[in-house]
Amino acid sequence: MAGNSFGKLYKVTTFGESHGEALGGIIDGCPPGIQLDFEAIELDMARRKPGQSAIVTQRKEPDAVQFLSGIFEGKTTGTPIGFIIPNTNQKSDDYSHIKDNYRPSHADYVYDQKYGFRDYRGGGRSSARETASRVVAGAIAKQMLSEIKINAYVSSVGPIHLDTPYQELDFSKIESNPVRCPDEKSAAIMEEYIRDIRKQGDTVGGVVTCVIQNVPVGLGEPVFDKLHAELGKAMLSINAVKGFEYGSGFSGSEMKGSEHNDLYNPDGTTKTNLSGGIQGGISNGMDIYFRVAFKPVATIMQTQDSLDNKGNITPMTGKGRHDPCVVPRAVPIVEAMAAIVLADFYLINKTY
């Protein structure tokens, strides 16, 4: 029950601390016979990893995934896919300054309280480095669902919002800039803002929007395992996420039923899509879209008070390189978790 697995039929279990020997995981339930595109997996890994551009952390994580099982002659065999991502620099950093100290808004304090002690090297298990394993599992899920299109992008950075509806955006431009915002003007302003935040030794949050197209009708289960409920859980399980909304979202709560109802076309599609592609927890074939809010990461280069394990408040300054805005790097993680959720429901749907 320790919460290191996600999914029921496409089941992903991850292990690994930020500064241990390796991260890794097991994908159990991937159907046999899928011809894997390993370059596509590496590409998603590269999109997630630090050091891609001037606006993200320069810390190096080669993130080379090694597949150990479940693949034969380039195809999945139906047996569990085990993989590891070695931590090549796990001994290079000095974490003695946080050994006995709880950094504000990190998990240090609650880990010590919950487990009695902790692996104090970096974030240990609470580090976002764990999401590298999710990206591997998500990349394979995407290949399993090759007809479904998942596109995520940064729609706001701090106070800067891209308000253009997704239908008017060109998703092919998402990767054209380091912010991963498909609107070039907004991207430039966001990038400038992040550079400024970095100079301040500060961090900033943002929002990732995700659009899923070409979804078959019928994915998702009624009652507890609604499609949007699992998507919500998947997104909220990503480090630093504070909110999730789909379709009309929070603004839908201000509307009247007569405005909000999506009227049908004769072919079962709807004229509007405030439902966000999901009705009663089940996909209706329209685009699924949702927004994920990320808070600013807690590690800043400014001096802040921390608590030590003897109850003393002591000033602490972040060391090394920091990540002023993780939101662009979160884009492939959002896509990966969405793919895992869809893969799971796709398999569940085959049991009817």
Next chain:
Amino acid sequence: MAGNSFGKLYKVTTFGESHGEALGGIIDGCPPGIQLDFEAIELDMARRKPGQSAIVTQRKEPDAVQFLSGIFEGKTTGTPIGFIIPNTNQKSDDYSHIKDNYRPSHADYVYDQKYGFRDYRGGGRSSARETASRVVAGAIAKQMLSEIKINAYVSSVGPIHLDTPYQELDFSKIESNPVRCPDEKSAAIMEEYIRDIRKQGDTVGGVVTCVIQNVPVGLGEPVFDKLHAELGKAMLSINAVKGFEYGSGFSGSEMKGSEHNDLYNPDGTTKTNLSGGIQGGISNGMDIYFRVAFKPVATIMQTQDSLDNKGNITPMTGKGRHDPCVVPRAVPIVEAMAAIVLADFYLINKTY
């Protein structure tokens, strides 16, 4: 995998259609020896049921729960608690007008597509009547966690928002008005607004805020089963929910790390609580608070186009009584799901 269970150690499975013989469920994993307060269970059932006041639906659902097992001499025995809630009026309504018709923004269409056919009497399994079983399971979870305090209330109805921070509200006033808003002025305006919506034969959405106090440090699991991820899934699994945010939520995405970090007091509490009582997915002992957005329910008394199963668009008018704003009735459901999530993590935490 059909998604009718929630929780791992405090596990709730529900069954029942809105117009079948009965609803019901099984609570598996409730520890032995809990002296049950049956009046408290009935009270929560009464808070959820229709017909409580002039601003909710007048449809009658007596909602009398019958416990069939797992309780002996008033105490839980540790064996599964089976219960049923008979549907007393399941034959009284005429649903022939929706037999072959898909109502806009209902689950009718996707059920037919997914299952090949459906129980067309009312919403069937997709009806919010299913949440009655959740309230039973939540009411028992609350009693298991008697020291934890869970208070939910309506913080907005359509465009009318209560912006007062929860710390300044008197939760004892939540039940003093039919809107379940603890601020009397706002409650009056909201009630007036709902009456107006009802006259229009329309519906309106809203937001429920929930505050959980007196939570022990350590509940929640790292990685996928973060406390807020499970709370999010639980809330998003409630009918009509479109969004979930906790702590600083979406507005936290606009902040800088230097503003957002919650600095410690020497006792491990924090001076601010933008984290919303959860760090790294684990409760830190501060108040947990979150917001849940509900869209307006789809059944309106106005005429709207619907689709029939032969591909024809035909106008349809809602019959019988309707519920102009379900948000007040959703308050006990939000509390119930929160209690179930906490009960589950409370038991998981005992395994360390």
Next chain:
Amino acid sequence: MAGNSFGKLYKVTTFGESHGEALGGIIDGCPPGIQLDFEAIELDMARRKPGQSAIVTQRKEPDAVQFLSGIFEGKTTGTPIGFIIPNTNQKSDDYSHIKDNYRPSHADYVYDQKYGFRDYRGGGRSSARETASRVVAGAIAKQMLSEIKINAYVSSVGPIHLDTPYQELDFSKIESNPVRCPDEKSAAIMEEYIRDIRKQGDTVGGVVTCVIQNVPVGLGEPVFDKLHAELGKAMLSINAVKGFEYGSGFSGSEMKGSEHNDLYNPDGTTKTNLSGGIQGGISNGMDIYFRVAFKPVATIMQTQDSLDNKGNITPMTGKGRHDPCVVPRAVPIVEAMAAIVLADFYLINKTY
């Protein structure tokens, strides 16, 4: 984790004590569109219930199952099937003599130790009456798998063994005698033996053999969830079972590989079937057959020492009617559990 569910995709959860209001359960995951034969369900219930013949207990259990959900116009809908079996005589018996006493080889003592107290009316949750719910779930599983044939029969009672290979038996004769032994001569001897045991106020064990025919190739999962491992768990979960063997079983451990290997025919069938229809945990299309050993039930009409909850040894004599040999009544339970296991793997196999 309280162990009241069985199956992953065809998932059965049961509740109920022998002397509570009702037994019942939920079948979650039954596919939609199965036209149910309710008489066949009742027939299996009748085969399990007490009082069928002179050689079983005369205690009355009407065992009328009431379906509450998941069925519409006679067909399964794909939503959970909730059902109850009221306990009509739950107040008629006097159990005060066992309130503070632990009967030998019953679960009384361990329940008190584990849970702190217990529902002392009869066996409570540990009563074999719980298996009535399994028979309901198994009867529906059989209908889902209509092409697979499951036949169980009594192959030994106490020291009396039927050694005829199952291939030489006429399964249509199983129900022709109260022992449920398809060999009439053996059946007569067994029946005579049981009558004698009953006169002694004693009980006796026996063995049920089960044969499953017409199984598609491919059911069962490698590694932990091997088909025979799940069958074994299912059988061992039935009250009073002490052993399980399939195919060559314990006698196979005495053989050489050159004798035990099943050589192929060109069509993939095998010339012999010591494997028992399962290789590497996966069905190979040959008949699956296994044996289940039942100990004598603990309730006897003779006087035996019991322990009270103050540590005193006191003589105790069984009251009321007793069941000299439950093995004939276990036949439909064995079939039901086999059907549930097969239904589960059948659905799992659809995900490849």
Next chain:
Amino acid sequence: MAGNSFGKLYKVTTFGESHGEALGGIIDGCPPGIQLDFEAIELDMARRKPGQSAIVTQRKEPDAVQFLSGIFEGKTTGTPIGFIIPNTNQKSDDYSHIKDNYRPSHADYVYDQKYGFRDYRGGGRSSARETASRVVAGAIAKQMLSEIKINAYVSSVGPIHLDTPYQELDFSKIESNPVRCPDEKSAAIMEEYIRDIRKQGDTVGGVVTCVIQNVPVGLGEPVFDKLHAELGKAMLSINAVKGFEYGSGFSGSEMKGSEHNDLYNPDGTTKTNLSGGIQGGISNGMDIYFRVAFKPVATIMQTQDSLDNKGNITPMTGKGRHDPCVVPRAVPIVEAMAAIVLADFYLINKTY
């Protein structure tokens, strides 16, 4: 649902094919703070590995386990323990002769039928090499349950049986001979028999008996997850197992209740222990003992007919080294699976 996990709270998931890069697994749910004895883990690995003595296969498997996470400064941290066991000789063997051939009583045929194709290098996922990962997980479970004593030994090899009750055996002698039989006379006869079988190029089965002592009262759940049902599943999931019996087992089915009932001593222990330490599925504090039957392994050095994937019957002779009797090597696997089951129930029991 692909069946590569075992356990609910102490959850073990394994991956790896016999001739892939590596085997490995994840232990999720191991409590924090357990000081690990790595030598004890290596010792159990050494007991399982091939080439230990003249009577087992001489194939080399170094079986060096590498822990990648979940351990810090020698102690478990409560986070998932990931580990790998590299396959050092995965390219040395020539398996082209079985690429298109189905060996009798192997899983080759059913894998091809189930998955559409298979990793034909050795047994792939169906190889008993997978059990190396179970031994790792079991060795850690044993350390978690340090007060419980688990001893398994070989009690029969082919037709040679050790009939001495376990109470009269000296478990310290189990490792004193290559057969792992604590009775030296029987061990010598069994060893001689196995040498003879090896000369014949044949294989032979046998029985492992396992005794678990010092078990607290209360482990195991009523109904489906009875302690012996999970033990049975665990044992039946080990390659080549055909049967499981505990306590009085199959012979108990021949007894009368008046003989079989275990009468109490005033302290709650019982005078006899035909129940095998478990009543109603729950441990009663007495010794748990059970027997596990292994068939002879299918790979023999004699010529036997096999089937190719075009439907031709062709003679085939086993190549390389073979294992005339795997039963001695199965002893640590039986212990490992027993430890995993107990660890799981131990954690479940903490939730009451």
